[in-house]
Amino acid sequence: MEDLWSAVLRMGAVWLALVFVLIVLPSALGISLGISEAYMWALVKTLEWATIRIEKGNQRPPPQKPKSPAPNGIIERDKTPMEQEIARLRQTDFEFSDIFYFCRKGFEAIVEDEVTQRFSSEELVSWNLLTRTNVNFHYISLRLSVLWGLGVLVRYCLLLPLRFTLASIGVTSMIVGTTLVGQLPNSRLKNYLSEVVHLTCSRILVRALSGTIHYHNKENRPQKGGICVANHTSPIDAIILTNDGCYAMVGQVHGGLMGVIQRATVKACPHVWFERSEMKDRHLVTKRLREHVADKSKLPILIFPEGTCINNTSVMMFKKGSFEIGGTIYPVAIKYDPQFGDAFWNSSKYNIVSYLLRIMTSWAIVCNVWYMPPMVREEGEDAVQFANRVRSAIARQGGLTELPWDGGLKRAKVKDTFKEEQQKNYSKMLVKRGSVG
Amino acid sequence: LGCPLELTPHHLSASPTVTSEQIEHLHRRFKQLSRDQLTIRKENFDSIPDLEFNPIRGKIVHAFFDKRNLRQESEGLADEINFEDFLTIMSYFRPIEMNMDEEQLDRFRKEKLKFLFHMYDSDHDGKITLQEYRNVVEELLSGNPHLEKESARSIADGAMMEAASICVGQMGPDQVYEGITFEDFLKMWQGIDIETKMHVRFLTMETIAHCY
Numbered sequence: 001m002e003d004l005w006s007a008v009l010r011m012g013a014v015w016l017a018l019v020f021v022l023i024v025l026p027s028a029l030g031i032s033l034g035i036s037e038a039y040m041w042a043l044v045k046t047l048e049w050a051t052i053r054i055e056k057g058n059q060r061p062p063p064q065k066p067k068s069p070a071p072n073g074i075i076e077r078d079k080t081p082m083e084q085e086i087a088r089l090r091q092t093d094f095e096f097s098d099i100f101y102f103c104r105k106g107f108e109a110i111v112e113d114e115v116t117q118r119f120s121s122e123e124l125v126s127w128n129l130l131t132r133t134n135v136n137f138h139y140i141s142l143r144l145s146v147l148w149g150l151g152v153l154v155r156y157c158l159l160l161p162l163r164f165t166l167a168s169i170g171v172t173s174m175i176v177g178t179t180l181v182g183q184l185p186n187s188r189l190k191n192y193l194s195e196v197v198h199l200t201c202s203r204i205l206v207r208a209l210s211g212t213i214h215y216h217n218k219e220n221r222p223q224k225g226g227i228c229v230a231n232h233t234s235p236i237d238a239i240i241l242t243n244d245g246c247y248a249m250v251g252q253v254h255g256g257l258m259g260v261i262q263r264a265t266v267k268a269c270p271h272v273w274f275e276r277s278e279m280k281d282r283h284l285v286t287k288r289l290r291e292h293v294a295d296k297s298k299l300p301i302l303i304f305p306e307g308t309c310i311n312n313t314s315v316m317m318f319k320k321g322s323f324e325i326g327g328t329i330y331p332v333a334i335k336y337d338p339q340f341g342d343a344f345w346n347s348s349k350y351n352i353v354s355y356l357l358r359i360m361t362s363w364a365i366v367c368n369v370w371y372m373p374p375m376v377r378e379e380g381e382d383a384v385q386f387a388n389r390v391r392s393a394i395a396r397q398g399g400l401t402e403l404p405w406d407g408g409l410k411r412a413k414v415k416d417t418f419k420e421e422q423q424k425n426y427s428k429m430l431v432k433r434g435s436v437g
Numbered sequence: 438l439g440c441p442l443e444l445t446p447h448h449l450s451a452s453p454t455v456t457s458e459q460i461e462h463l464h465r466r467f468k469q470l471s472r473d474q475l476t477i478r479k480e481n482f483d484s485i486p487d488l489e490f491n492p493i494r495g496k497i498v499h500a501f502f503d504k505r506n507l508r509q510e511s512e513g514l515a516d517e518i519n520f521e522d523f524l525t526i527m528s529y530f531r532p533i534e535m536n537m538d539e540e541q542l543d544r545f546r547k548e549k550l551k552f553l554f555h556m557y558d559s560d561h562d563g564k565i566t567l568q569e570y571r572n573v574v575e576e577l578l579s580g581n582p583h584l585e586k587e588s589a590r591s592i593a594d595g596a597m598m599e600a601a602s603i604c605v606g607q608m609g610p611d612q613v614y615e616g617i618t619f620e621d622f623l624k625m626w627q628g629i630d631i632e633t634k635m636h637v638r639f640l641t642m643e644t645i646a647h648c649y
């Protein structure tokens with residue numbers, strides 16, 4: 001019995017030592033040993049093989065073509081504007097024909113609407129050997145199933161414990177490190193150490209997710225005294241960005257583990273955490289952020305203006321509050337590759353714990369981050385127009401579509417002001433004809 | 438994981454363009470709308486933001502529950518519909534196929550027009566009366582608060598008179614035009630190509646571009 005115990009303890013010690021040497025130390029020093037790259041290479045090869053097998057299997061009857069996703073919809077939408085289409089339909093003076101147009105639009109909306117689509121995960125081109133994405137794929141061959149079984153084993157028995165260990169190490173060192181640094185008096189040394197701690201812990205956490213991140217245009221990285229703005233897909237977005245630079249986070253104070261982290265980090269670095277009651281007062285929020293931005297020695301603040309997680313195929317309305325603060329905006333576009341793991345957090349379907357579990361049992365998180373040249377509000381541009389301009393730039397860079405909708409529609413209904421627009425348009429047309437005819 | 442469809446909607450099986458994957462898409466959409474229940478009620482349509490814009494939203498939703506459209510023998514409105522009913526209504530918006538013959542095309546067209554007719558004829562008596570027509574026009578104009586009820590009325594009246602002149606020809610001074618029957622309705626639409634306008638077409642694989 002004792003031998004067994006000592007054997008287990010020794011294995012545990014070896015395990016921790018390996019983790020420390022191979023992962024934690026390189027993170028601290030900012031170098032890479034190439035283990036992630038090797039893993040990704042093996043993964044890509046395996047998935048390619050799986051894809052070929054699936055396509056071969058699908059070649060049986062012609063209608064069974066390999067399924068392609070339609071990130072922008074499954075039905076063909078006629079984009080002609082209302083006036084043109086109604087004019088075409090109207091052969092006579094009847095309003096009967098107008099019903100066609102609205103009927104069809106109504107049906108299109110019922111079959112598929114642009115908004116709800118964005119709050120569910122993107123569909124994949126070919127199966128990536130995860131059951132959770134197996135919506136369209138059926139049993140193909142024994143070899144594929146064996147591979148899938150192996151995949152489950154690898155993911156749950158090898159990767160999950162590893163990632164969990166790393167995540168715990170990362171979070172613990174963040175709390176301990178920032179508390180220690182927070183004891184120092186304010187000085188350049190403190191700032192430097194705070195940056196080191198934050199960067200190291202971010203790197204460990206990214207490795208905990210098997211994250212492979214490609215940063216583009218690093219020369220446009222956000223500078224001090226600026227505001228960094230990005231599209232929001234998941235809570236991991238913050239870690240992805242802090243992996244490559246230091247930011248002052250903005251957010252609400254939470255309870256539990258998150259609250260502990262927040263309280264610890266704010267001692268080392270001037271993050272901006274708001275109480276729930278303060279969040280309701282927009283002026284207070286804007287004032288505090290403005291003070292932060294005005295101080296040019298402070299780190300750039302990180303804001304996600306969509307306000308909620310979207311599924312990374314589109315960018316929804318940016319709330320104008322972030323754009324009223326002033327200062328320089330550094331837009332950043334983040335695009336995840338869904339082939340290796342779905343990063344989108346569907347908060348109405350999964351809570352944070354099951355979300356983290358899903359992330360840690362995916363193959364990897366692969367994403368591209370584009371830093372874009374800074375933008376400032378121009379003369380005569382109001383906050384909303386500026387927000388839309390920044391949003392278009394981000395959407396174009398990341399290859400995402402733009403939607404004028406509010407992310408809040410995940411939970412609420414359409415505002416009446418939106419409805420009236422379309423109805424006014426139509427009735428204007430009708431009255432004109434009615435008075436002539 | 439596929440849809441639990443033991444039943445194949447018989448009227449759909451004649452149409453090869455509604456493929457099983459389209460049915461799967463629609464099934465997923467149905468589950469989304471019904472929030473994983475087996476049936477949909479009128480309230481479930483409230484969760485579609487794109488539909489809010491539509492002035493005849495009420496009539497469209499109503500059409501889903503109209504028993505005449507559901508090909509049921511009884512009259513009136515159903516309280517809830519299941520997936521088969523959903524598909525039945527969707528089948529009114531099938532696009533035309535290339536290989537249809539005259540008779541099929543004619544039946545196709547009649548079906549679509551009948552669907553529209555039911556939208557107008559809200560009291561299910563087989564006739565579109567002046568009042569019913571006025572209701573429709575008012576609904577179409579409901580968004581604009583500046584429009585007088587009188588203008589909506591006069592538009593409806595004018596259109597109704599035109600309909601009468603097409604269907605009945607010159608009316609005597611004491612003749613009363615009761616309402617538009619389905620035959621009259623068909624007459625109005627003679628020669629006008631509605632089949633290509635009243636459909637929802639699913640995207641096929643080749644037309645989708647990959648953005649990778």
